[in-house]
Amino acid sequence: MKNILLIGNSGGVGSALNAAWHMRGDKVIGLSRQSDGFDITNEDTVERMLRTIKARFDIVFIATGGLETENSRPEKSLLDLGKGAFQEQFLLNAIGPALVLKHVPKLLHNDRATIIATLSARVGSIGDNRLGGWYSYRASKAALNQIIHSAAIELSRTHPKSICIALHPGTVRTSLTQKYVGKHPAVSPAEAANNLLKVMDSLRPEDTGLFFDWAGRRIDW
Ligand SMILES: NC(=O)c1ccc[n+]([C@@H]2O[C@H](COP(=O)([O-])OP(=O)(O)OC[C@H]3O[C@@H](n4cnc5c(N)ncnc54)[C@H](OP(=O)(O)O)[C@@H]3O)[C@@H](O)[C@H]2O)c1
Incomplete structure (x- = not known):
């Protein structure tokens, strides 16, 4: 049991x-904004809520994020760019997970294999960007990927058995994609979750700091 x-x-x-x-018999402690008031963009909240947890974890998984925020929609053109949209996207998709990474290492076992995973997105890959657009979301996920890579290097010193990765879940039918998925092939959340669990099952220590898709294939930075 994990x-x-x-x-x-x-x-x-x-x-x-x-x-x-839960189906596998693992024990999950969940934290969310809607049930627990866990706002990942507020460091006081992140620090306070993580401090009250006494358990130690084998896996820390960050599944938060957004494609739209109060003032941002995926941009089609440079003319659509706005400072507020960039700030909100970076706060939610990059700074929020970074705040968790800052406060979570003390909750990890440091004598056995652990995983710290965060949901990134393939569109955050610079090497894979062939369509352009979606500036602020793409840039926020690229920043997240850089943060994950740096955190993996640092954690390998204090938690030598940790594997810290960014994951792309595929295109999944959720509220995030509802307006955008169109005819693009998409999977159910249950299928995406099973894919991600398989990827995590197959991770090796040398995979730390890398970016994988739902099938366990490496994604170009
Ligand atoms: N769906 C896809 O096809 C797809 C593809 C690539 C990457 N991703 C990434 O996967 C992640 C999850 O996507 P999803 O499809 O599951 O989206 P979703 O159904 O819209 O869920 C978004 C989650 O983020 C949380 N959240 C948003 N703002 C928050 C905040 N300020 N503080 C704390 N939690 C906050 C929401 O919490 P509350 O509901 O409690 O407010 C919710 O749990 C995102 O990072 C997304 O970029 C998704």
Whole structure:
């Protein structure tokens, strides 16, 4: 049985991961904005809520994020760019997970294999960007990937058995994609969760700091 801390267990992918781990008999502690008031963009909240947890975890999974925020919609053109949209996207998709990474290492075992995983997105890959657009979301996920890579290097010193990775879940039918998925092939949250669990099952120590898709294939930075 694994002990798992799941941040964002209220989302489409997050709730499916929660269900999949429960089916396996793992023990999940979930934290969400809607049930627990866990706002990942507020460091006081992140620090305070993580401090009250006494358990130690084998997996910490960050499943929060957004494609739209109060003032941002995926941009089609440079003319659509706005400072507020960039600030909100970076706060939610990059700074929020970074705040969790800052306060979560003390909750990890440091004498056995642990995983710290965060949901990134393939569109955050610079090497894979062939369509352009979606500036602020893409840039926020690229920043998240850089943060994950740096955190993996630092954690390998204090937690030598840790594997810290960014994951792309595929295109999943959730509230995040509802307006955008169109005819693009998409999977159910349950299928995405099972795929992600398989990827995590197959991780090796040398995979730390890398970016994988739902099938365990490496994604170009
Ligand atoms: N769906 C896809 O096809 C797809 C593809 C690539 C990457 N992703 C990534 O996967 C992640 C999850 O996506 P999803 O499809 O599951 O989206 P979703 O169903 O819209 O869920 C979003 C989650 O983020 C949480 N959240 C948003 N703002 C928050 C905040 N300020 N503080 C704490 N939690 C916050 C929501 O919490 P509350 O509901 O409690 O407010 C919810 O749990 C995102 O990072 C997304 O970029 C998804």
